Amino acid sequence: MKKKTQKLAKNGANGSLPEGEQFSLRLYVAGQTPKSLTAFANLKRLCDEHLPGQYRIEVVDLAKNPHLAQADQIIALPTLVRRLPEPIKRVVGDLSNSEKVIVGMDIRNLKAKSENP
């Protein structure tokens, strides 16, 4: 719990560019539990694979910032929230089923869109 977590894991060429960062993802965890580490690793792998340079992952450690749990309606951990693009989507769990993450977060769809033009 005391150990430092990845506070902000930025991936992507251009942090401020809206077109480059079309995915804003937030991963809520409570300390470095095996589940949260797995979730983060799974997420990172998927994003790198499907959304290179288009995403940003924010890891929120509720053990450190417990007040955020209420504000963001978090119950289960780990929880992945897709804040952008709208609508907001949530996935609960360690994201071990990649296929489901891709469908749930619409990652493939957007990638297809961005590849089309």
Next chain:
Amino acid sequence: MAKAKHSLPVLKKAPTGIDGFDQITNGGVPQGRPTLVCGSAGCGKSLFAAEFLIRGATEYGERGVLMTFEETADDICKNVASLGFDVDRLIAEKKLIIDYVKIDRNDIEENGEYDLEGLFIRLGYAIQSIGAKRVVLDTLETLFSGLSNQAVLRSELRRLFYWLKEKGMTTVITGERGEGQLTRQGLEEYVSDCVILLDHRVIGQISTRRLRVVKYRGTTHGTNEYPFLIDEEGISVLPITATSLDYEVSNERVSSGVEGFDDLLGGEGYFRGSTVLLTGTSGTGKSSVAAQLARATCARGERCMYFSFEESPAQIQRNMRSIGVDLAPYVKKGTLEFHSTRPTVFGLEMHLVRMHKLIEKFQPTVVIIDPVSNMQNAGTLEESTNMLLRLVDYLRKNNILGFMVSLTGGGKALEVTDEGLSSIVDTWLLLRDVESNGERDRLLYILKSRGMAHSNQVREFLITSRGIRLSEAYLGAEGVLTGSARINQEARDAERLRTASEELERKKLAHEHRRRATEAQIEALRAELAAEEEALLRAVESERTRLEQISIDREAMSRSRGLAGKSTAPKSRR
């Protein structure tokens, strides 16, 4: 846990502040442990939980966290505001936190392993931020509809309860009633300390809420189903009785207000704080007796409360004025209060609580309930008996004279009350009709009156334009006669008496005559005797005189013979 070990004999309890509930459970819910409150939709479990928290914060200085899974914080504020709780202020004063946990299945996708640590963190944070002692989880089962991994949920819930216990939180968890078990998700498995079941039943179109303590580990508790109600002041649970019969009693007596009737009650009237039941068939004048009592009470300067379930206050006053009982001045003065309702407007419990509240507010010394017999319209017979029992208990405890009027239906046994009240009342008066000679007459008698020498006499009960009057009924060889038959019989009796005395007089006179005649006879005989005696004396005297004369003569003769020879003697004889 350590706490419980230290104070082995007594389980610490946290008072809920809910009217009556703490009485049933001897103090409240177990402190520092979870309590499950379950029931079907609309039974009031959320309110129970909310009241537990709010009263904890306002009355017992224990701050609370309300974690709601169903309603938003705003909704809850509004809901309880209608019951007189200012939740916003409590929140502003940091005495209460409401955390709305939104769970929407469409919103959440599950992917792999997870736990409910987020919930723990939220709750822990809320508890810590205000130093809460009480926690409410309002319908935790909503989790089951939002998340599908039952195994995780169950193990997490178990962990949650354990965690709360460890933190020493007095927790109330609400759960929806399930089929065949107390809650849909079997939460009762996890909460082993105290389980309370709320129920909402509609019988005969009148709904009654009930509460039962299903289990309460390590303590005694009332096991009955207790009716409760929700009104503008929150939940009120009504313990059937005060469980023990240990109220104070008074030796003071109060007048019944009916002329001549107090004489029958040992000369002084009813005991203060006792319960009087007046039964009778319709039209026997029951309400009139009640009204007289009301008047007498108010005339003494005391307060009287009159609950009427048949007539409106105006109607009662008009009717009573016709027999010369004017109640209006006392109503105006505020010492007499009428409350008229139809029995069916609410359930019995509501009636009871309403009466409790009104009595509490008005502080009367006499409460009249006219009649109690139609209370069963608002429930079953059994329920109305229970309700009246509780009412009697309450009145006795507060040293209030309860005067209950009960209508006996035509053709029913007179000395039986439907309500089963007869055994609990202190004084039982019976009014009855006797039909004879083309009229109905009223009779009043005391069937029982505990603790006083009361008359066994039947009195005729007359309703006159100047109130009620009692007169002795005719009891004779002909049986009990009342009304004109009584007057008739009385006249006949008087006649008979008169005839008898005349006869006697006549006999006396005759005797006197005879006595006098006898005396006269005696007098006459005596006179006769005296005359005879007189005659006898005279005869004796004359005989003596004659004998003397003879001897004189003889002497003279012998003398003359002696002088002139013997020849002269015959001459002298001639």
